[in-house]
Amino acid sequence: MKILRNSLLLVVIGTMTWMMFNLYKDYDSRTTLNETASYYAEKGPDETGAANLVTSVVVTYRGLDTLGEVTILFLTAAIIGLLLRTEKDSKTVPLRQSSEFLITAAKVLIPMITLIGVYIFINGHLTPGGGFQGGAVLASTFILLLISISQRKIGHRLLEFTEAISGFSFVLIGILGIILAAGFLDNHILPLGKFGHLLSGGAIPVIYSLIGLKVGAELSTIILELNQIQRKDDTIS
Amino acid sequence: MIQSVLIILISVVILVMAFVAIYHKSLQVAVIASGIISLFASVAYIFLAAPDVAITEASIGSVLTVAIFFYVLNKIRHEDIKK
Numbered sequence: 578m579k580i581l582r583n584s585l586l587l588v589v590i591g592t593m594t595w596m597m598f599n600l601y602k603d604y605d606s607r608t609t610l611n612e613t614a615s616y617y618a619e620k621g622p623d624e625t626g627a628a629n630l631v632t633s634v635v636v637t638y639r640g641l642d643t644l645g646e647v648t649i650l651f652l653t654a655a656i657i658g659l660l661l662r663t664e665k666d667s668k669t670v671p672l673r674q675s676s677e678f679l680i681t682a683a684k685v686l687i688p689m690i691t692l693i694g695v696y697i698f699i700n701g702h703l704t705p706g707g708g709f710q711g712g713a714v715l716a717s718t719f720i721l722l723l724i725s726i727s728q729r730k731i732g733h734r735l736l737e738f739t740e741a742i743s744g745f746s747f748v749l750i751g752i753l754g755i756i757l758a759a760g761f762l763d764n765h766i767l768p769l770g771k772f773g774h775l776l777s778g779g780a781i782p783v784i785y786s787l788i789g790l791k792v793g794a795e796l797s798t799i800i801l802e803l804n805q806i807q808r809k810d811d812t813i814s
Numbered sequence: 815m816i817q818s819v820l821i822i823l824i825s826v827v828i829l830v831m832a833f834v835a836i837y838h839k840s841l842q843v844a845v846i847a848s849g850i851i852s853l854f855a856s857v858a859y860i861f862l863a864a865p866d867v868a869i870t871e872a873s874i875g876s877v878l879t880v881a882i883f884f885y886v887l888n889k890i891r892h893e894d895i896k897k
Contacts, residue, residue, distance in 0.1 A: 709870060713878060720878070800882070806885075807888060
């Protein structure tokens with residue numbers, strides 16, 4: 578059995594190496610951009626006013642795809658919540674007290690990491706990063722918070738409220754784009770502002786902040802669900 | 815030149831950690847090894863001029879995934895003891 582597994586692994590790795598080698602063998606990097614990419618690179622900064630070209634593509638040119646990604650994440654969080662549902666009156670087991678080092682370090686680190694996460698998504702149109710990255714950093718702060726105060730119980734209410742409000746506002750801004758500007762999720766509903774400043778790029782900073790809050794709330798909900806089944810006592814008595 | 819050397823070093827670390835993740839007996843070590851893969855992959859993405867992807871990989875691959883795996887492992891181990 579073990580020989581079979583190892584030989585299977587070797588075959589898979591060998592095939593992958595062969596494919597990669599064949600792909601790489603006659604690869605020479607392009608010197609010019611293709612048609613779509615050159616359009617984005619030439620017209621993007623003027624049309625959207627965002628200094629980070631990746632953000633202008635993700636939020637404005639391909640905004641509908643971003644909406645789809647956020648929906649997928651929402652569905653994942655909802656399904657995990659459905660599967661890991663805990664009854665209110667189910668028996669709970671007490672968790673071990675967190676160590677003093679962890680609690681002290683968490684008190685110092687949590688505000689700083691939260692600040693970095695918020696910085697990443699507010700400056701999404703100027704520097705690398707954006708809603709998804711900032712949201713993931715916020716969720717990693719939430720893990721630290723959960724493991725440092727393992728005794729206390731945390732409610733879902735605030736996370737659900739944040740997620741619902743930001744998701745609704747995201748779609749609302751998209752629809753406002755149809756009414757006030759060229760189309761769904763167009764960023765011209767707000768003035769473009771001065772290129773490279775914090776308040777520039779029209780609606781892009783607003784949309785990306787909302788995406789950041791929504792992604793952060795969704796990932797935190799998943800972590801919270803998984804954290805709560807740790808204390809659930811499901812011995813069959 | 816120095817960039818290529820660094821990328822090759824990072825790739826070697828990733829490969830070694832991938833083998834650790836597959837062959838190590840302890841599941842905890844395997845999970846941590848998979849987290850280290852993501853951490854080094856995010857450094858590689860920075861060298862390949864993709865800082866956006868690097869931030870995502872660092873926060874999701876090496877923090878959230880590892881945490882979720884540990885939560886699930888903890889739950890499974892408890893149920894093993896009870897049986």
